[in-house]
Amino acid sequence: MTTTMSEPGTVTDVPTRTRRTSPARRAALRTPYGVISIVAGLLLWELLVRVFEPNPLVIVAPSTIAATLWELFRTGSIWPDLIVSMQGFAIGYVLAAVVAIALGLAIGASTILYRWTNPWVNALYATPIIGLAPLMIIIFGFGLQSKVAVVIALVIFPILINTVAGARAVSTDYRELAVVYQASRFETFTKVLFPGALPFILTGLRLAVGRGLIGVVVADLFGASSGLGLNLQQSAQSFDTPNIFAVTVLLAFLGIVLTGVIEFFEHRAHRGMK
């Protein structure tokens, strides 16, 4: 340790220890590792396919997938299947979300209701409900309805289970506040329980996206007149591997975008809660 002597009254510069990140570290923080990783991975995939030339029925290069996607949209041949699948997904997802959130808040708000329903909710959440998809086709036919039904069945439980957990996690202080100010049941839901449970609800909504997309595709496999699942099935029957990859990438893209949007709101909701 060194001691600095200074004359009385002189102002010495005290070295300040501000928490400044070093330029190297800042550059590191800015580096979009995710993007680099994906681009590098795709390049590697491309390279491996070109070097080893594997059976094109098994795997194709990213460039082939991109070209196939381009063709699908250029000719417009994908639209009928894409639209009906997205309709099935959107309708099912929104209906399930509305029901699951309302029901979840009600269950979370009442200990009695919670005790009665909790075993069912947990069991059904763990059940691979997709097994019921053929039944849905029998009931609802080959059209949009059966896709909606399968999506609802797959999506409703993750949202429900998270909403219940969220409503139960709302601090007793806030619930008592609603009692003190004589909030009506509806006001308690909209002003206290829903905003309090929102971070959990968004988590449920995010987890449900993937399941919903699986549902809408799988529903087609048991019989459909159009849809991305049917498209995949037909590609398989005609050994059109590039098309299988292209449709899968399309589905992945939809999932990633939807999940990303929900994640954005989730972060915001969590930040507001301190």
Added chain:
Amino acid sequence: MTSTAIENALVINGVDKTFGATDRPAVLQDVSLQLARGEFLAVVGPSGCGKTTLLRIIQGLETATSGTVELPSTTGAAPRLSYVFQRSSLLPWFSVRKNVAFGISLKAGRDVHGSKVARDRAVDELLELTGLSPYADYLPNQISGGMQQRVNVARALAVRPDVLLLDEPFSALDALTRERLQVDICAILENLGTTAVLVTHDIREAVFMADRVAIMSAHPGTVRQIVEIDEPRPRTVAFQHSPELAEVERSIWRRLHPTV
């Protein structure tokens, strides 16, 4: 007796409270208190003697094991209670303004201030009074603990309660803010004729604000003594630092610490 002629706003009659099994020790035993309309009662006592429990029973958040709490009404309408919790209980998803307006934005409290304009004005006035106007649009987690507690008080006042229950509302505040709020809130309650029960650890605060101070003892929690404070309201800043107040404060302190 003249006291029977005084109209009561809150009558607590032989309240006992035991949590859980009846063989557990009683938290409250035979607590009886009467508050005249517009009266300010402070409750002091050691930690754990059941002060919060008493307020919760009055509010109806807890039920007494035996005994009654009555809120006689003059108008026929159910008297309005509001409660300032010991812990800050602001809704983190609402701004300061919306938190203050919480009670009067609900159907049950909307008629307190006739119109939307009147509601907004009442909220503005309370924000001004509690020094929160510049922070009206902040979220609770963006303001200090003391400010949060002021929002709590403002929210409780916004519904113009007939009976206001305050559970250590100023404990998180710095001395200066606390003294200012004590004076201001005394004045508001006096103006509105609000009946108030204040639970506090601060004996000086109890003596300064209250008409009477109930001294509780613990195990089981019961009211041991009630001290009348002979000083007209509204109380002034001069009284806050007067030797008279200090005298009463000392005597209550001695009763709370009999062995010292």
